[in-house]
Amino acid sequence: MTAAIAKYLAMGGYARYVWPAYGVAVVVLGGLVLESIIAYRRRRAELARLERGRPLR
Amino acid sequence: MHRFANPARFMRLSAALLPWCAWSAALLIAVGLVLALFIAPADYQQGEAVRIMYVHVPAAWMASFVYAVMAAASGASLVWRHPLADIAARSAAPLGAGFTLVCLVAGSLWGEPMWGTWWVWDARLTSVLVLFFLYLGYIALVNAFDEPTRGSRAGAVLAVVGVVNLPIIKFSVDWWNTLHQPASVFRLGGPTIAPSMLWPLLIMAVGFMLLFFTLLLVRMRTALIAAKVRALQLLASDDTARPTPRARHATLDPAR
Numbered sequence: 001m002t003a004a005i006a007k008y009l010a011m012g013g014y015a016r017y018v019w020p021a022y023g024v025a026v027v028v029l030g031g032l033v034l035e036s037i038i039a040y041r042r043r044r045a046e047l048a049r050l051e052r053g054r055p056l057r
Numbered sequence: 058m059h060r061f062a063n064p065a066r067f068m069r070l071s072a073a074l075l076p077w078c079a080w081s082a083a084l085l086i087a088v089g090l091v092l093a094l095f096i097a098p099a100d101y102q103q104g105e106a107v108r109i110m111y112v113h114v115p116a117a118w119m120a121s122f123v124y125a126v127m128a129a130a131s132g133a134s135l136v137w138r139h140p141l142a143d144i145a146a147r148s149a150a151p152l153g154a155g156f157t158l159v160c161l162v163a164g165s166l167w168g169e170p171m172w173g174t175w176w177v178w179d180a181r182l183t184s185v186l187v188l189f190f191l192y193l194g195y196i197a198l199v200n201a202f203d204e205p206t207r208g209s210r211a212g213a214v215l216a217v218v219g220v221v222n223l224p225i226i227k228f229s230v231d232w233w234n235t236l237h238q239p240a241s242v243f244r245l246g247g248p249t250i251a252p253s254m255l256w257p258l259l260i261m262a263v264g265f266m267l268l269f270f271t272l273l274l275v276r277m278r279t280a281l282i283a284a285k286v287r288a289l290q291l292l293a294s295d296d297t298a299r300p301t302p303r304a305r306h307a308t309l310d311p312a313r
Contacts, residue, residue: 012105017170021109021163022094025116028155029268036275043282050289 064281067141071274078271085264092257100254107254109167114242115262116160119269120188121223123153126273127195128220131213140284141277143209146216147199148276152269154192161185172236180229181237184222191219 011018093111100107127149134142164182165175176182199205199212230239242248248255 012099014104014106014170017106017166018108021112021166024162025112025159028159032152032155032272036272040275040279043279043286046286047282050286
């Protein structure tokens with residue numbers, strides 16, 4: 001079982017090319033997803049505070 | 058198009074569309090990853106390294122597609138001066154830059170084992186690098202002005218002019234002798250790639266496309282909410298400090 005997993009992860013000797021390629025996609029696209037969601041939530045919270053009439057900061 | 062260009066209508070429409078876009082993007086990318094990493098066969102020449110294709114190629118398609126969207130929105134913003142078109146272009150730029158970066162890095166990681174080099178200044182690779190710098194230049198330019206509308210105007214001109222790079226990218230592999238291979242999916246006479254590899258590729262590509270539209274909608278909504286926040290803050294500062302503007306004028310202009 002572990003041997004089969006190790007063999008799979010080795011990617012026929014191309015592990016050091018295949019996994020970084022997927023890694024960069026996860027980091028860059030995942031980063032964009034996170035950044036988009038965080039900025040959206042922050043703005044929405046700001047708007048909610050303003051509409052309740054409390055001062056910012 | 059103009060019917061959807063009303064910000065209030067956009068907020069309603071995008072709120073309804075977002076969950077569908079987001080969940081179908083997540084589903085397609087998950088299925089695409091399973092197919093790409095477990096089901097798709099190794100290539101008879103490239104072995105397992107061919108799996109890099111399922112990241113590199115959809116990212117490359119998106120790099121050009123997002124630029125086309127950004128340029129179209131920029132053109133619309135120049136012609137009709139509509140703020141939503143402008144917001145669409147600004148929101149698309151970081152996404153396009155991200156896809157282009159993924160395409161370049163994954164391509165480089167594919168080039169080393171298959172071509173024996175990380176990078177070569179052939180027409181395809183160079184024109185995609187230029188595309189990446191166009192995105193970065195656009196982002197820098199639109200943020201370089203104190204007045205947002207001036208930044209948008211300048212950025213829109215850059216985005217529209219930069220469109221000449223798209224056909225150069227597409228046809229670079231035919232016009233010049235490139236190390237990069239010519240098209241094997243979108244070509245006359247049909248794809249020259251086995252269905253067992255084509256399907257994972259197409260599913261990943263549609264997943265990336267849906268991810269782009271999801272994030273575009275989120276970022277456009279963020280920009281619209283930010284504009285509303287700014288307007289409310291201006292209003293609030295006007296209410297609390299009513300006498301100040303007049304007082305400031307008096308000191309600046311003693312003759313009055």
